[in-house]
Amino acid sequence: MTIARQEMINQLKLIVDAYTENKTALEQINEQTDFIKDLNINSANLVDIVLDVEQAFDIEIDNTSMERMLTVGASIAVIEEKLAAKKPD
Amino acid sequence: MAIGIDIVDLLQARKESNWQRSGFLEKLFNTEERELIQQANDPERMVWLLWTMKESAYKIYSREFQWHAFAPGQLSCSLLSISSDCATGQVSCRNENYHTQTILSRDLIHTIAFSDTGTHDNRGIDHDGAACDDSSADKNTGLAKDIQTAAGMAKKVRVLILKNQDESKSYRKTKPATVSHHGRYLALAYL
Numbered sequence: 001m002t003i004a005r006q007e008m009i010n011q012l013k014l015i016v017d018a019y020t021e022n023k024t025a026l027e028q029i030n031e032q033t034d035f036i037k038d039l040n041i042n043s044a045n046l047v048d049i050v051l052d053v054e055q056a057f058d059i060e061i062d063n064t065s066m067e068r069m070l071t072v073g074a075s076i077a078v079i080e081e082k083l084a085a086k087k088p089d
Numbered sequence: 090m091a092i093g094i095d096i097v098d099l100l101q102a103r104k105e106s107n108w109q110r111s112g113f114l115e116k117l118f119n120t121e122e123r124e125l126i127q128q129a130n131d132p133e134r135m136v137w138l139l140w141t142m143k144e145s146a147y148k149i150y151s152r153e154f155q156w157h158a159f160a161p162g163q164l165s166c167s168l169l170s171i172s173s174d175c176a177t178g179q180v181s182c183r184n185e186n187y188h189t190q191t192i193l194s195r196d197l198i199h200t201i202a203f204s205d206t207g208t209h210d211n212r213g214i215d216h217d218g219a220a221c222d223d224s225s226a227d228k229n230t231g232l233a234k235d236i237q238t239a240a241g242m243a244k245k246v247r248v249l250i251l252k253n254q255d256e257s258k259s260y261r262k263t264k265p266a267t268v269s270h271h272g273r274y275l276a277l278a279y280l
Contacts, residue, residue, distance in 0.1 A: 019105075042271070044106050044140060046159045047116045054112070066116065067158040 005031075008076050015052040019045040031073030049075075059083060091204040092246055092280065093148030093187075095141040098272025099133075099196055108136045117143075117161045125168065137198045138176055138191055142166045145202035146180035146187040148267070153185075153204075197274050199250060247279040 013029050020026055020039040035041045035049065050066050053059070053075065059082035061069075068074040108114065114123055114136070122139050129135035143164040150164075151157055166189075168178040176191040180202060191200040249265075252273050260268065265277035 042105055043144065043159070044102070047113055047161075048106070048110070050116060050159075051110065051112050063116075063160070063162040067160040067163075069159055070157060 005076060008079060009072060011056060012053070012072055012075060015049060015056060016041070018052075019048060029072060031071070031076065033072040034070060035072075036070065046070075053079060057083060059086065090280070091149045091153060092267060092278055093145040093152075093202045094200065094248065094267055094269045094276050094278045095144035095148065096197060096199045096250065096269045096271050096274050096276040097137045097141055098274045099137065099198065101272025102137055108133065119162065119165060122166055125166075134193060134198065138171075138193065138200070139166050141191060141198050141200035142178055142180050142189045142202070145189060145200045145269075146182055149187060149202055149204050150182045150185055197250070199248070199269075199274075199276055201246065201248060201278060203246075249277045249279070251275045251277070 009029060009031070013026060016029070016035065016039060017023075017026060019041045022038075022040045025033070025038050025040075029039075033039065035046060036043060041049070046069065050061055050069060053069075054061055057079050059079065061078060061082065065078045065081070069078055106113075114126060118126065118139060125139065126132050126135045143161055143166060146164055164180055164182045166178055166180050168176060170177045174193050176189075176193065178189045178191070180187045180189055185204070187202040187204055189200050189202045191198060246266075251260075252275075254260075254275055260275065260277055263277065263279075266280045267278050269276045
């Protein structure tokens, strides 16, 4: 795993912390972690995660990309895509 | 007949979510739905009414089509009737349509969605269905409700809403068709 990916997982972990009671599972967070199934996050809070991610990474997440954001790995993929699209070259 | 249920404990929702947060409504609701929220006497209740409609319909769709996504925009709600304590509506998800019946009380909002398939035609939910006859039920203690399904449906669906129940853990023994839990409330539906 690249340092950048691990750094993104750490940033997501900070965001997600506000929405999960399951701190044991949060400690084990990895790309396979499913927000609802593994972290018992309320589905209504997924939108907060998306909004927090938009703020933290200064990106805009369209509905089609948001659809995939059920896991840490899928969220990182979306963040990477949006960051890449932001770069001028 | 496929059903899906979703319950929101309004106290819990207030703790967990700030629906007035910038961007929140835009991500969850389309223009028409946001208009319903803006025009509502109680916008907070409308937010969670529409949310439980989407969630209950999504539960049927995702089961049936093995589709898992965070895609509130793919579910569109319309209301057929609404009063202080009940509402009926329709939710479309891609090519599927679902009917919904909602019970609203001071402390909770509960919606049951029905798939279109089955014995009844597409006339929709009987607006005067039993879901609207529950106003006399005790809203604050453990409450049991019988919800009648749409007119023309062969079966009745029984929905049980329990508050702060120790039995929560043993509910599986009662073989509910589907379950929804939020905050203090556990909802169980039996076919």
